Amino acid sequence: MPEPVDEPPGTPAARRSRWQFGLRAMLAVTALVAVWTAHLNNLREIRRLEGRIDAVRPLVRELEVPEPTRFAFVKLDALWYDDNRWDLHVPDGSFRVCLATRGIERAGFPADFRWHPLPFGRHAMELRQSSDADVRRISVLVDGSPLVEAVEPKEWSPTAGTSTSEMDRGDFVPWSRDRRRFAFRRRFLMPKGQGSSAEPDEPGDGILLWVDRYDPEAPGPGGDSSKTPTGRAASPSPTSYLE
Amino acid sequence: MPRRLLNLVMLAAILVGGVLAWRSGAERIRLEGRYRRMAHAAGDLSVVNPTKVYFLGLDTDEPLHFAWRMHAPANYPMIFSHAGGGGSGSSTSSSGAPSDAIVRVRCRRDEAGRLQVFSKAFGGSSLFAVEDAMAKFLAGREDELIVERLAADGPVEMDASASAVLLRVAMPASMIAEARVALPGHVVDRHVPDVFKITVGPPQQP
Numbered sequence: 129m130p131e132p133v134d135e136p137p138g139t140p141a142a143r144r145s146r147w148q149f150g151l152r153a154m155l156a157v158t159a160l161v162a163v164w165t166a167h168l169n170n171l172r173e174i175r176r177l178e179g180r181i182d183a184v185r186p187l188v189r190e191l192e193v194p195e196p197t198r199f200a201f202v203k204l205d206a207l208w209y210d211d212n213r214w215d216l217h218v219p220d221g222s223f224r225v226c227l228a229t230r231g232i233e234r235a236g237f238p239a240d241f242r243w244h245p246l247p248f249g250r251h252a253m254e255l256r257q258s259s260d261a262d263v264r265r266i267s268v269l270v271d272g273s274p275l276v277e278a279v280e281p282k283e284w285s286p287t288a289g290t291s292t293s294e295m296d297r298g299d300f301v302p303w304s305r306d307r308r309r310f311a312f313r314r315r316f317l318m319p320k321g322q323g324s325s326a327e328p329d330e331p332g333d334g335i336l337l338w339v340d341r342y343d344p345e346a347p348g349p350g351g352d353s354s355k356t357p358t359g360r361a362a363s364p365s366p367t368s369y370l371e
Numbered sequence: 372m373p374r375r376l377l378n379l380v381m382l383a384a385i386l387v388g389g390v391l392a393w394r395s396g397a398e399r400i401r402l403e404g405r406y407r408r409m410a411h412a413a414g415d416l417s418v419v420n421p422t423k424v425y426f427l428g429l430d431t432d433e434p435l436h437f438a439w440r441m442h443a444p445a446n447y448p449m450i451f452s453h454a455g456g457g458g459s460g461s462s463t464s465s466s467g468a469p470s471d472a473i474v475r476v477r478c479r480r481d482e483a484g485r486l487q488v489f490s491k492a493f494g495g496s497s498l499f500a501v502e503d504a505m506a507k508f509l510a511g512r513e514d515e516l517i518v519e520r521l522a523a524d525g526p527v528e529m530d531a532s533a534s535a536v537l538l539r540v541a542m543p544a545s546m547i548a549e550a551r552v553a554l555p556g557h558v559v560d561r562h563v564p565d566v567f568k569i570t571v572g573p574p575q576q577p
Binding site: 153156157159160163164166167170171173174177178180181183184185186187188190205206207208209 | 384385388389391392395396398402410412436471472473475477479491497498
């Protein structure tokens, strides 16, 4: 019967038990746990941050342009009384800004207005009113330069107050009533006696600023408004879009 | 053979997990940056109890321009009243759900030198003018005024039934004595010692 022989040092180790791992396996398990823990932790943090961002988004009024082919705009926070400023994204050269100061109805758009094409890209737009000695000047500034301007005599000014679309509300989307254009509509009220005033039923003076798509090839200032598409708003972002 | 298969599976899981962790980490960094930028503009306000009213003062980088992040509970009937301007304005957070807003008070002089105060909260805003005599008296001395504003040092929580002084712009003692001598009585009554004061809270019961 042969004698049992001791294994000399340096020979292959005895067979490992089922629960015994080498250093390489241990490092691999550590790396596996680390990357998946990091990923799950990131996902949890992303969900938390998205919730906080959604809560603060309506307050900050940032212009968001998820689709550069769509017209986007956001009303900026008013820093003063009657401060009307917007940030715009204009996707191509077929949008225009229009301004009317007379013949303004409760809805619809007058035939007589001034307009100017809006250049492509991101812009800051402001509706500014100023008074000189004899005239009132209503200007639409884009990136600080007047693009459209109307000059009216002093008598044009409102005497009995104004009725303005609620432009300062953070959640308000300033669509025209047919929801086909971005519009700012202000109508001058008419005195009704005994200190009261009301919106006139017929077209009257005021300020109507709007942006719509037009056909640069079409003759005349009216363009082809029949092609103006329907707009829709995204929530909870304060940014709104025309398609 | 089974050990080799296990190694391959583990390697694949590490690679997939690594790519996902890298991508989610990049998204997390992007969102953190965006939230930091937004919080700089609108404040980082933690609302512990949505039925309470919260204020947090914001930096505006302008001496007489003040802003707050405000949280109002649902249907909070807020009155925004100003003493010193000869009137009061009201604004309500008429939303049926708790809502947040940036409340703003800003003072500046118009082309004629009149000192005007603009205030805005939720859907309402108002503009009032300080008496001309007081505006002239304060010309070039605005930085001597004492300004006390709510939540300047951190968030403030209050009950929906409570009122608080949001902003108080007052004269220092040395200016009060001078104003009493230099200004007409009705201007002193209206603007001394508080040039103006803005209070927020629900309407007070008679």
